[in-house]
Amino acid sequence: MWYKTKATELMGIDYPILQGPFGGGLSTPELVATVSNTGGLGGYGAYSISPQEIYDMDQRIKALTDKPYNLNLWVSDTDAKDGTVSDEAFEQTKAVFKPYFDEAGLELPAKPDFKTRFENQVQVILDVRPRVFSFVFGIPSPFILEEARKRGILLVGNATTLDEAIALENAGVDAIVASGFEAGGHRPSFLEPAELSTTGSFVLTQLVREKVKLPVIAAGGIASGKGIAAAFTLGADAVQIGTAFLATEESGALPAHREALFSDAAKQTLLTRSYTGRLGRGISNRLAKETSGKEVQILPFPLQTAFMSSLRKAALAQNKYDLVLFWSGQIAPVLKHRKAEELMHALIEETGKLMGS
Numbered sequence: 001m002w003y004k005t006k007a008t009e010l011m012g013i014d015y016p017i018l019q020g021p022f023g024g025g026l027s028t029p030e031l032v033a034t035v036s037n038t039g040g041l042g043g044y045g046a047y048s049i050s051p052q053e054i055y056d057m058d059q060r061i062k063a064l065t066d067k068p069y070n071l072n073l074w075v076s077d078t079d080a081k082d083g084t085v086s087d088e089a090f091e092q093t094k095a096v097f098k099p100y101f102d103e104a105g106l107e108l109p110a111k112p113d114f115k116t117r118f119e120n121q122v123q124v125i126l127d128v129r130p131r132v133f134s135f136v137f138g139i140p141s142p143f144i145l146e147e148a149r150k151r152g153i154l155l156v157g158n159a160t161t162l163d164e165a166i167a168l169e170n171a172g173v174d175a176i177v178a179s180g181f182e183a184g185g186h187r188p189s190f191l192e193p194a195e196l197s198t199t200g201s202f203v204l205t206q207l208v209r210e211k212v213k214l215p216v217i218a219a220g221g222i223a224s225g226k227g228i229a230a231a232f233t234l235g236a237d238a239v240q241i242g243t244a245f246l247a248t249e250e251s252g253a254l255p256a257h258r259e260a261l262f263s264d265a266a267k268q269t270l271l272t273r274s275y276t277g278r279l280g281r282g283i284s285n286r287l288a289k290e291t292s293g294k295e296v297q298i299l300p301f302p303l304q305t306a307f308m309s310s311l312r313k314a315a316l317a318q319n320k321y322d323l324v325l326f327w328s329g330q331i332a333p334v335l336k337h338r339k340a341e342e343l344m345h346a347l348i349e350e351t352g353k354l355m356g357s
Contacts, residue, residue: 001357002229002232002351002352002355002357003015003016003348003351003352005215005237005238006215006237007175007215007217007237007238008238010154010174010175010215011041011068011131011132011154012068012131013036013039013040013041013067013068014039014040015038015039015040015344015347015348016237016238016239017035017039017040017041017228017238017239017241017344017347017348018041018043018070018177018217018238018239018240018241019032019035019040019041019042019043019240019242019245019340020043020183020185020219020240020241020242020243020245020246021043021044021045021046021071021072021134022043022045022185022242022246022251022252022327023045023046023047023048023072023074023185024045024048025048025252026045026246026251026252026253026327027043027044027045027046027251027252028044028250028252029044029057029060029061029063029064030064030250031245031248031250031251031252031340032044032061032064032065032069033061033064033065033067033069034250034340034341034344035245035340035344036065036067036068036069037064037065037067038340038341038344038345039344039348040344041068041069041070041131041132042061042065042067042069042070043069043070043071043072043132043134043240044057044061044069044070044071044072045072046071046072046073046121046125047072047073047074047077047121050117050121051117051120051121051123051124054071054121054124054125054128055124055127055128058071058124058128058130068130068131068132069130069131069132070130070131070132070133070134070156071125071128071130071132071133072133072134072135072136073118073121073122073125073133073135073136074118074135074136074137074138074188075135075136075137075138075139075140075190076118076137076138076190077116077117077118077137077302078114078116078300078301078302079277079278079300079301080113080114080299080300080301080302080303081300083113083114083115083116084111084112084113084114084303085111085299085300085303089299090111090299092296092297093297093298093304093307094108095297096291096294096297096298097291097307097308097311100287100311100323101310101311103320104314104315104318104320104323105314106310106311106314109306109307109309109310112299112303112306112307114302114303114306122140122144125153126144126147126148126151126153129151129152130153131153131154132153132154132155132156133148133153133154133155133156134155134156134157134158134177135155135156135157135158136157136158136186136188136190137158137186137188137189137190138190139157139167139168139171139190142171145171145172145173149172154174154175155172155173155174155175156173156174156175156176156177156217157171157173157176157177158176158177158179158188158219159176159177159178159179159204159208160179160180160181160187160188160189160194160197160199160204161189161191161192161197161199161204162204162207162208162211163191163192164189164190164191164197165178165207165208165211165212166211166212167191168214169212169213169214173214174214175214175215175216175217175237175238176208176212176214176215176216176217177217177219177240178201178204178205178207178208178216178217178218178219178236179201179204179219179220179240180199180200180201180202180203180204180205180218180219180220180221181197181198181199181200181201181220181271181281182201182220182221182281182329182330182331183201183219183220183221183242183243183281183329184242184243184246184269184280184281184282184327184328184330184332185242185280185281185282185327185329186276186278186279186280187278187279187280187281194271194278194279195271198271200220200221201218201220201221201222201231202218202221202230202231202234204218205218205231205234205235205236206234206235209234209235209236210235215237215238216235216236216237216238217236217237217238217239217240218231218234218236218238218239218240219239219240219241219242220242220329221329221330221331222239222240222241222331223243223329223331223332223334224244224334224346224347224350225346225347225348225349225351225352225353225354226350226354227239227331228347228350228351229351229354232355241347242329243261243327243328243329243331243332243335244331244335244337244343245340245343246258246261246327246328247261247262247332247335247337247338248338248340248343249338249339249340250339250340251340253326254316256316256321256324256326257326257327258338260283260321260326260328261283261326261328261332261335262332262335262338265284266283266328266332266333266335267332267333268283268284269281269282269283269284269328269329269330269332270284270288270289270292272288272292272325273295273298273304274288274291274292274294274298274304274308274325275288275304275305275308275312275325276301276302276304276305276308277298277299277300277301277302277303277304277305278301280325280327281327281328281329281330282325282326282327282328283325283326283327283328283332285321285322285323285324285325286323287322287323287325288325311323312324
């Protein structure tokens with residue numbers, strides 16, 4: 001049967017379908033539980049919340065499901081040296097974005113700063129013991145990996161290149177997400193700049209399958225049974241689906257975001273650093289296009305996120321959606337389902353028909 005794979009056996013799930021673990025408030029315990037209760041692996045992106053919030057959220061998930069689920073963190077949660085930038089660099093950023101703040105009737109914000117919190121976040125992951133701990137933007141220390149293994153937590157790393165997949169295998173993870181450049185959200189590259197790590201999902205899946213012995217989870221550009229069947233044909237043991245689940249009512253996406261994913265606007269996506277400082281894919285908009293090529297004047301992650309937060313809030317309130325980046329993968333124009341359970345059932349049924357079982 002198509003759904004009996006190394007990944008399902010390893011994770012203790014019925015179907016090799018993983019929900020992308022969205023950060024920034026886009027994940028919800030309800031979405032995680034719905035996917036897990038329907039036989040897949042729900043996922044929660046926790047990098048943007050505090051250790052206490054991670055614990056509280058995990059308790060909510062456990063109250064909604066007794067099935068396996070995945071908690072996700074960013075190994076590298078800042079690109080800002082010493083948590084800040086020079087006044088000169090900040091003035092350059094202000095010059096680029098001032099017209100958009102003016103348009104929204106806002107004062108420019110003060111210079112942001114940031115202190116890493118990954119170590120404190122990961123301690124909570126170790127304490128609550130999800131079935132799967134996945135991570136992006138790097139590889140945790142050998143100590144953290146070993147502590148997870150001692151607790152029976154499966155380790156899943158994200159690779160955007162073959163070299164990253166090999167590095168993850170050498171580190172001793174249990175499975176690898178092969179994240180193609182079609183995917184929505186941030187490009188989780190860690191060995192080379194994201195702009196140099198833009199291999200497509202199906203090419204990357206084949207490369208990793210050829211060179212790596214671990215279960216391979218194909219991600220990016222998959223939102224239907226056809227995509228799942230194609231990924232399996234190319235050697236994947238499971239798939240991770242993001243945009244299609246982001247568009248469901250159970251996700252934390254704003255109504256305007258979900259509607260945008262089902263609109264004609266979703267036909268065009270782009271990769272931009274303008275909103276967070278790290279390269280990510282969302283629905284094309286005026287601000288992102290106009291600031292393209294000005295990356296040297298953009299603050300490092302996550303300072304750019306903090307800098308842009310008031311503009312995002314005001315633009316949403318004023319319906320100025322050409323100033324807001326709605327995360328989306330390239331596959332959005334094929335989306336059909338607005339309920340997570342309906343989406344899961346459709347994925348399972350269509351894949352079964354195509355795979356002959």
